[in-house]
Amino acid sequence: MGDVAARLAEIVGDKNLLIGDAISEDYAHDEALSTTPQKPAYVAKPASTEEVAELLKAASEYGVPVTARGSGSGLSGAARPQADGLLLSFERMNAVLEVDADNHVAVVQPGVTLAELDAKTAEAGLSYTVYPGELSASVGGNVGTNAGGMRAVKYGVTRNNVLGLQAVLPTGEIIRTGGKTSKISTGYDLTQLIIGSEGTLALATEVIVKLHPRLTHGATVLAPFGDLDQVMAAVPKIISSGLAPHILEYIDNMTMAAIVYNEKLELGVPEEIRNTCQAYLVVALENREEARLHEDIETVGELLSELGAVDVYILEGGSARKLIEAREKAFWTAKAVGADDVIDVVVPRAAMPQFLTKARELAMAAGGGALGCGHAGDGNVHLGIFCKDPETRKKLLTDIFAYGMELGGAISGEHGLGRTKAGYFSDLEDPAKIELMRRIKQSFDPAGILNPGVLFSEGKA
């Protein structure tokens, strides 16, 4: 162990290697509600791609498991290290290397936060459009989980907005994939394979992201509905309208009550409507021209009324921003009101009413509850699960995931499997696919040093 520490310290320098008590509690977990914190044996903070490569070579040689960490804001435990492992923190590799306005791309190091990237791209009138809700999240972490967020309904998720990577293979080779171009048909798409692999295949050390023109005019409509089915039926109609909202969210009435209370929001919805409506739809539009935005917002309002909204509230700048920010904090709200887990099943969007009805029935039958909100345009349902007993909860989640898959969906739309969902994946996924994924893992990481226990449940399948 002393040998390993000495070797790692040689690579990153003494003050960038932490061992024993120098490792703070923060490094023992991410934000997943259902993992047990675990301090690693070593925390290394490399400053360059070359140092990352040397660290991985050393880890391979000594058989030390390696977990990568960005900001630690993940929700499924993919950044929770192993007791005998090395936590490789990208906190020092946090530079925006380039904002290239002609090619509409930025090149960043993985430790850059979304807030920093947003500030830099704003200067060029551009925007990186992946907003998973947590602006302290790192781009590298977003690549790991294929993060999504509210604007995915218009702009897609991380994999639709990352054009290329520099990455280090667990065997120490440094490769470049993709480039500053939106199309390449030249061999297998390694960029897409590494995105969403949760630190199990390779570690990204540079990320080329796509930028969009920053549209300056935006407005938000809030529409309460008497009935959740009506909300869901409205979604495909809004998409078909061609109005291209960049946010299309539903929030159930309990969740809305909790976020209004927690964030002290004043949305102008009268109490009798709040008491009778079952769910809300939030629709936000943006445009490069103010006049068109106003026209389109009127059109959306009329459409929502036709589709059964009890009323339609056009939110002005400040309250619109607060509502979106409050929605982004829905995870923290769920945590504050005592949720035992949060899940983000994705189903075909037309199947959302069925899925939600069944998930709630299952939760009630288990003596618990399931409340939430979600990316309605994407069929991505975020539920806080209230069910104290671990065994009952495991059975409940298994049933909910199985039903989502039966509807043609998947366990996670954007949080990833991490440690918390890996067991369900092993139990529910087609064994032929898991075997294929294990062989792919093997082709990158023959020694199995990258994030064991994540994505693939240990000792299963």
Place this chain on the structure above:
Amino acid sequence: MGDVAARLAEIVGDKNLLIGDAISEDYAHDEALSTTPQKPAYVAKPASTEEVAELLKAASEYGVPVTARGSGSGLSGAARPQADGLLLSFERMNAVLEVDADNHVAVVQPGVTLAELDAKTAEAGLSYTVYPGELSASVGGNVGTNAGGMRAVKYGVTRNNVLGLQAVLPTGEIIRTGGKTSKISTGYDLTQLIIGSEGTLALATEVIVKLHPRLTHGATVLAPFGDLDQVMAAVPKIISSGLAPHILEYIDNMTMAAIVYNEKLELGVPEEIRNTCQAYLVVALENREEARLHEDIETVGELLSELGAVDVYILEGGSARKLIEAREKAFWTAKAVGADDVIDVVVPRAAMPQFLTKARELAMAAGGGALGCGHAGDGNVHLGIFCKDPETRKKLLTDIFAYGMELGGAISGEHGLGRTKAGYFSDLEDPAKIELMRRIKQSFDPAGILNPGVLFSEGKA
């Protein structure tokens, strides 16, 4: 050999297995200009996923190499079979299984042509937005090469528009990847890995494609420029405008002359302008509202004038359609005027002027020529290469590809490597990446039966 034929005939039925003289010349090639046609030993036409699985199991057992074929319209030889091989033609698996308007997806068999899919989706007011220019192309073939086309500048390429697959592994297992949903973070993205793998990893037997609302109002602007550099400098400005053209193409003056002559086009450009301009930009816009379209077309026209266009022609319905169709036939035009090869290097779009200048210099120095047009918004340069001597041409292409890669680009933006570019890929690509891709190939296809000689050059790297 008799044994193999008998087994294959048992699977697909006698009349759906061709051997010997029953195999027509058509099956010996695709549309690549530089491959030698080669008839396969067997052509099988399965009718179902199960038959495809049985064929692959039989091929594995007998060690028969398998090449998949859609419509045979590929440009790099990926559908050219082996002499001792099985050509698996998807011509009978050509149904649109479902157009699902609520989820904005269609589910199709791989043999469906883009023309058929377009007709079916039009009935629902929807559109599959990948238009690689050849409407007789099959969706399965598009998945194989990750086909692009003119509308990619707005809608992306095949990989951005395919949400899921049913696929058969070379070992015979049938898997489903992705689904009717635009985001999934649940294990490695096998959909994206199979797309663009040119029939070397698995064969898609069902494809879930994303549909968009069909916008009915469209208009096209043609702008001649004195100077190619001006054309290229205009491109990022048009993208930054936020006008979101769905077509943004450049056509050099020689290529324009050839397509105008071949297609008997009358575009209204006076002779003195035609004689002095070096290149044209074609910009097409679409909108759900006619008034906005007219406003935006005016704006584009003004912008193009500011950016140095000699004049601006707004093309009406018929002539706009003819110009786009003629541009789509640029490959046939290049072939008609005697091009010895066609290439489609992709570079960061700001690097297009440098790339084009150098490619022409290299071609001239080799005693040949390089003419073309391209997807300017994507940095995807289509060049007809005129250079008769095979050895000189090989050296020329190597130099052109190497320069494209030096600029941060890749050998192919949408045609794929196939057989014709596999050798260049072996010679020019990072060996660590090729080795990794070979290991991935091995993880899917341990016996190596799927399309040997395609993507990986045989006996190299």
